[in-house]
Structure formats: C-alpha cells, structure tokens
Amino acid sequence: MLHVDRVFKTFDGDDSRRVTHPVFEGFSLDVADGEFVAVLGPSGCGKTTLLRMIAGFESPDSGRIVFEGVDVVGPASDRVVVFQQPGLFPWLDVRRNVAFGLQLRGRRIDWTPVDEILATVGLAEFARHAPYELSGGMQQRVALARSLVMRPKMLLMDEPFAALDAHLRHAMQVFLRDLWLDVRTTILFITHDVEEAIVLAERVVVLGSNPGRILGELDARDVHPGSVDLLDNADYRRLRHRVVELLGEVP
Amino acid sequence: MGVLLGTIIAWQLVAASHVFPNFAFPSPASTYDSFLQTLHHGYQGSTLLQDLLVSLERVSVAYVGAVVIGVVLGVAMTQSRAVFTVVDPFLQFLRPIPPLAYIPLFVVWFGIGEMPKVLLILVSTVPVIVINTTNGVRSTPNFRIELARNLGANRRQILSRVILPSALPDIFTGMKVAIGVAWSTLVAAELIAASRGLGWLIEQAGTELQTGIVVTGIILIGIMGYLMDVAIRVLERLVVPWRDFM
Ligand SMILES: Nc1ncnc2c1ncn2[C@@H]1O[C@H](COP(=O)(O)OP(=O)(O)OP(=O)(O)O)[C@@H](O)[C@H]1O
Ligand SMILES: [Mg+2]
Numbered sequence: 001m002l003h004v005d006r007v008f009k010t011f012d013g014d015d016s017r018r019v020t021h022p023v024f025e026g027f028s029l030d031v032a033d034g035e036f037v038a039v040l041g042p043s044g045c046g047k048t049t050l051l052r053m054i055a056g057f058e059s060p061d062s063g064r065i066v067f068e069g070v071d072v073v074g075p076a077s078d079r080v081v082v083f084q085q086p087g088l089f090p091w092l093d094v095r096r097n098v099a100f101g102l103q104l105r106g107r108r109i110d111w112t113p114v115d116e117i118l119a120t121v122g123l124a125e126f127a128r129h130a131p132y133e134l135s136g137g138m139q140q141r142v143a144l145a146r147s148l149v150m151r152p153k154m155l156l157m158d159e160p161f162a163a164l165d166a167h168l169r170h171a172m173q174v175f176l177r178d179l180w181l182d183v184r185t186t187i188l189f190i191t192h193d194v195e196e197a198i199v200l201a202e203r204v205v206v207l208g209s210n211p212g213r214i215l216g217e218l219d220a221r222d223v224h225p226g227s228v229d230l231l232d233n234a235d236y237r238r239l240r241h242r243v244v245e246l247l248g249e250v251p
Numbered sequence: 252m253g254v255l256l257g258t259i260i261a262w263q264l265v266a267a268s269h270v271f272p273n274f275a276f277p278s279p280a281s282t283y284d285s286f287l288q289t290l291h292h293g294y295q296g297s298t299l300l301q302d303l304l305v306s307l308e309r310v311s312v313a314y315v316g317a318v319v320i321g322v323v324l325g326v327a328m329t330q331s332r333a334v335f336t337v338v339d340p341f342l343q344f345l346r347p348i349p350p351l352a353y354i355p356l357f358v359v360w361f362g363i364g365e366m367p368k369v370l371l372i373l374v375s376t377v378p379v380i381v382i383n384t385t386n387g388v389r390s391t392p393n394f395r396i397e398l399a400r401n402l403g404a405n406r407r408q409i410l411s412r413v414i415l416p417s418a419l420p421d422i423f424t425g426m427k428v429a430i431g432v433a434w435s436t437l438v439a440a441e442l443i444a445a446s447r448g449l450g451w452l453i454e455q456a457g458t459e460l461q462t463g464i465v466v467t468g469i470i471l472i473g474i475m476g477y478l479m480d481v482a483i484r485v486l487e488r489l490v491v492p493w494r495d496f497m
Contacts, residue, residue: 057397075401087394090493091416100412101402132493150402 001186002031002054002154007063009049023049025211026063031154036180036187038197038220040243041207047190050212051156054188055081068153077101080147082157086139088131094118094142095127101150117145120179137168141175148179154186161196173200173225198239199225206246215246277463282470285463294464295455297447303471306437306449309365310475313372314433318426320373321380326418328381329388330410342378350375350439363444371443375436376429383425387418420494423487430483434476449475 010022023046031037041047052058053065056075065072067079088097095111098118102109118124121141123134131139140160147155161169177200180187191197197204197220204218222235230236259279265271266278273281289299328335350371357367391414399413441450449468456464487494 055401057401075397077401077403079401081398081401083394083398085394087392087398089395089413089416091419091491100399104399104403104405104408104412130493146402 001033001035001068002029002188003064003066004029004050004054005064005066007053007060007065009046009053009058009060022211024060024063025213027212027214029205029214031186031188034184034186035203036189036201038189038191038201038204039207040191040194040197040204041212042209042247043192045207045209046212047192047207048158051081051158051188051190054154055079055156077150078152079154079156080150080152082140082143082147082155082160084159084162086131086136086143088139088142088146090131092131093127094123094129094131094134097131097142098145098149100146113149117149120148121145121175135168137164137172140164140172144176144179148183148185152185154188157187157189159191160189162191162193169196170225176200177225194240194243195230195236198223198236198243199230204239204243206243208247216242218242274460274462277466282463282466285461286467289452289464289467294452294461297452299452299467299471302447302449302452302468303475305447306441306472307475309368309440309448310372310433310437310479313369314376314430314479316369317373317376317429317433318380321377321425321429322384322422324377325381325384326388326410326415329385338381342381345374346378350436351442354439354443358443367443368440368445371440372433372436376433379429379432380422380425383421383428384418387421388414390421391417419491423483423491423494426483427480427487430479431476434472434479437472 005028006026007024007028008022008026009024010020012020027046027050029050039047039050049058053060054067054072056072056079059073072079088094089100092100095114095118096103099109099111099114102114115124115127118127121144123138123141123145126134126138131142134142144160161172164172173196176187187201189197189200198218199220202219202221204220206215206217207213208215218239220239223230223233223239263279266273266276266281270276277285286299288294289302291298293299293301324334324338328338353371353374354367357371361367361370395413395417396409399409404412437448438450438453441448442454445451449472453465453468453472456462456468
C-alpha cells in the first residue's frame with residue numbers, strides 16, 4: 001500500500017539557524033493495506049515531516065514515496081490528514097464541514113454518506129450546529145468525519161488527540177479503534193504518547209532523531225484501548241518497557 | 252448617555268460663561284435654534300434634510316464602490332505578484348496625502364458634478380479596505396488551506412471557499428474604519444462647487460460665521476457616521492458570527 005523508500009530530507013536553514021542537520025537520511029518504511037501503524041518518537045525526530053511527505057505537502061530531496069503503486073507528487077483525497085487542531089471551517093455548519101470535500105466535485109451532492117458518517121461519529125443531532133458550539137472532542141470527531149466521508153484509502157493522523165484532556169483522549173482512542181475495526185482503513189498515527197501508540201496500533205514504529213530513523217518495531221495487536229487497567233496487563237507492561245529501552249538508546 | 256448629558260451641560264456652562272464670544276462658541280441652546288431654523292427653513296436654498304440626503308447618497312455610493320473595488324484589488328494583490336508590484340507603490344504613496352490635495356486635479360479631470368465628489372471619498376476609502384483585505388487573506392491559517400487542498404480543492408476553490416471566508420472578519424474591520432474615513436472626507440469633497448450637502452453647509456455657514464449651523468452640521472455628520480457604523484456591526488454579526496471563535 002505505502003512504500004517510503006530511502007528518503008532524504010533536509011530543510012533549508014534560515015540565517016538564524018545556519019546549521020541544518022538532515023531530518024532523514026535514507027529513511028524507509030512500509031505500511032500494508034488495512035494496517036494500523038503508530039509512529040512514536042521524541043519531539044523533533046521528524047514524525048510530522050514524514051507524515052507531510054506521505055500526504056504530499058512536502059517532497060523528499062531524494063528517494064521515493066509510492067502509494068498504491070503511484071509516486072506521491074502532491075496531496076490527494078485518497079490520503080487524508082487529521083491534524084492536532086480540528087481546523088473546521090467556522091463559517092460552515094457541522095454537516096457542511098463534513099460535506100466540504102464532496103462538494104468540491106459539485107455543489108449538488110448525495111447527502112446520504114454525510115449523514116451516515118455523522119451518525120457514525122455520534123454527532124447526527126449536531127448536524128446544524130456551528131463548529132464553535134462544539135467541544136474540542138466533538139470538533140475532532142467532525143474533522144475525522146470530514147476526512148472519512150472521502151473514503152480515503154489511508155488516514156494520516158498527526159497527534160490528533162494531543163490537545164484533548166485525558167478522559168476525552170481515552171474516549172476518542174476507543175472510538176478510533178472501533179472505527180478502524182469497522183472500516184479497516186489503513187491508518188498511520190503519529191504520537192509521542194507511548195500508551196496511546198501501544199493501545200491503538202497493531203504495529204508501533206519507534207523513531208529516533210538525527211537523522212530520523214527506526215529504532216525498533218513492536219507488535220501491539222494484543223493490547224486495546226478498552227483494557228480496564230493497563231498496568232495490570234502484562235503485554236502492555238512488556239511493550240512499554242521495550243519502548244523505554246529503545247528510546248533510552250538515544251544519547 | 253450620562254456622558255452625553257454631561258458634555259451638553261459642560262458645553263452650556265462654558266458657553267454661558269462668555270469666555271468666548273457667542274459667534275465663536277455657540278451654546279447648545281443656540282445650536283438647537285440653528286438646527287430648527289435650517290430644518291424648517293433651510294439655509295441658502297437647501298433644507299437640512301436635503302443636505303443630509305445628498306451627503307448620505309455621496310458617502311454611500313462612494314463607500315459601496317470603495318468596498319467592492321478594495322476587496323477585489325486586495326484579493327488580486329495577494330494572488331498576483333504583478334498586480335501587487337503595480338498597485339502597492341501607488342497605495343503607499345497615496346496614503347499619507349490628504350484628500351484635499353486632489354481636489355484641483357479632480358476638478359480638472361472630472362468637472363464639478365457628483366463624479367469628483369464621490370471619487371474623492373472613494374479614493375480616500377479604498378486603501379483602508381485594500382490593506383485590511385490583504386491582511387485577512389494573508390492571515391488565513393495555513394492548515395486550513397492545506398486541508399482544503401488535501402480534500403481536493405483546486406486554486407480557485409481554495410480562494411473562494413477558504414481564503415475569502417477566512418478574510419471576512421478582517422474585511423469587516425476595514426469596513427468599520429472606512430466608514431469613518433468616508434464621512435470625514437465628505438467635507439473636503441463638498442468643497443468642490445457643491446450647492447448642498449452637510450459638508451457644504453458647514454463650509455458655507457463657516458464663512459458667514461453661522462457657527463450654530465456649523466456645529467449642527469458637525470453633529471449630524473457624527474450621528475450619520477455612528478449610525479452607519481452600527482449598521483455595519485449588525486451586518487457583521489449576521490455574516491461572520493464566528494469572528495471571535497477563529
Ligand atoms: N518547515 C520547516 N522548516 C525548517 N525546519 C523544519 C520545518 N519543519 C520541520 N523542521 C525541522 O525538522 C525537524 C523535524 O521536525 P518535525 O516537525 O517533523 O518533528 P516531530 O517529530 O513532528 O516533532 P514534534 O513531536 O515536536 O511534533 C525539526 O528539527 C524541525 O525543526
Ligand atoms: Mg510533529
């Protein structure tokens with residue numbers, strides 16, 4: 001589904017930061033169809049840069065990013081991003097926000113998928129509300145619905161729940177996990193929250209910095225966000241320990 | 252309201268003290284007399300209502316024109332390097348020049364009809380709108396544009412469905428400033444061979460030391476400016492109810 005193949009990326013430094021170290025030097029990653037992959041790593045290691053290159057907002061200096069057999073040359077609605085800020089359009093109500101992508105193809109659309117997806121994210125009764133009338137978690141669910149309604153082959157999520165409080169974050173994790181079990185869209189989920197990575201994803205990719213590289217990968221299929229007390233879960237403790245070990249290798 | 256009442260009382264007290272001669276500093280009472288006089292009998296062949304309506308028309312036409320031209324120009328300047336390079340120097344150059352300075356030119360170019368008056372107000376008002384429009388366009392959050400691109404928007408759709416709505420709050424800010432500019436240019440505009448209008452009334456009465464009428468004109472301009480400002484705020488609340496939630 002997705003091949004990131006020996007990618008190099010360095011940002012042009014401005015005068016204030018004369019030294020620019022490369023973010024990636026020959027970085028590779030493969031994601032299979034329907035997989036839920038979490039990318040975990042310290043701040044500044046290049047997680048967002050990786051996601052933006054896959055999305056097509058940035059291009060690698062060299063190397064290839066191949067999505068569904070085609071080189072990525074720019075953003076497209078088969079790979080949709082969900083950022084940390086919901087970024088809803090404040091002048092549109094919830095329903096029209098969700099329909100935004102569909103209406104780019106023509107103003108007259110079939111509203112059925114829009115209403116279905118709103119029901120899926122549990123916001124059917126808020127369809128006519130303005131975004132600013134919703135809580136942060138609800139806004140993020142609208143943002144998710146706006147992406148999902150495009151039926152993307154892949155969701156690219158960059159710390160989408162980082163701005164939410166712990167309780168809401170947990171609810172959203174359960175929600176996203178159930179959604180994924182249901183629709184089986186491929187998900188690349190970026191976070192620097194170890195627990196979030198382990199409970200959500202099937203596979204956790206741990207990154208290190210300078211340059212961004214894979215320190216190790218974990219199979220986290222056995223731990224789910226529903227688990228009552230994670231600290232009682234031996235699998236979780238083992239995985240968490242392993243992550244700390246991996247990240248500890250960074251000087 | 253209390254402030255207003257206090258001002259009028261203070262005004263009456265200063266006038267009554269006769270520190271200034273009455274023709275230079277009319278009391279509220281004599282201003283009110285002048286108001287009634289011009290309202291019922293007019294001044295030099297033009298009633299107060301006619302003056303008010305003709306000024307309102309000049310300001311409104313110029314203002315609407317300035318908003319339309321200003322928004323179009325402002326957007327064009329952000330979308331095309333060429334337009335920016337051509338227009339921006341003019342804008343920067345013209346901004347500090349008081350509108351009075353154009354009057355002789357405008358008379359030569361456009362004669363002494365309505366055209367030069369409306370154009371003078373328009374020319375003074377357009378830069379405010381342009382500057383706020385370009386600000387609004389430039390301050391559109393990047394993630395919003397990226398999201399739209401990601402969902403499949405082309406350049407034109409990004410402009411009309413993301414950038415323009417994002418710029419609306421700033422455009423309204425410009426419109427609120429512009430309404431003040433438009434009314435304050437009115438007096439200068441009506442220096443151009445006018446025979447009615449609030450600005451004309453003020454100048455004409457001024458040359459005849461009819462200060463009561465001058466003050467009447469000033470107050471009416473203030474009230475009109477204020478009412479139009481209120482109208483724009485109401486419109487703003489209808490069009491961009493989300494402005495405080497960006
Ligand atoms: N547009 C840019 N211009 C210059 N340097 C950049 C740019 N974007 C990112 N960088 C640099 O690239 C490196 C990786 O940044 P990136 O945002 O990908 O990290 P991250 O892993 O997402 O960090 P965080 O966890 O804090 O979000 C950093 O050193 C950052 O300063
Ligand atoms: Mg990041």
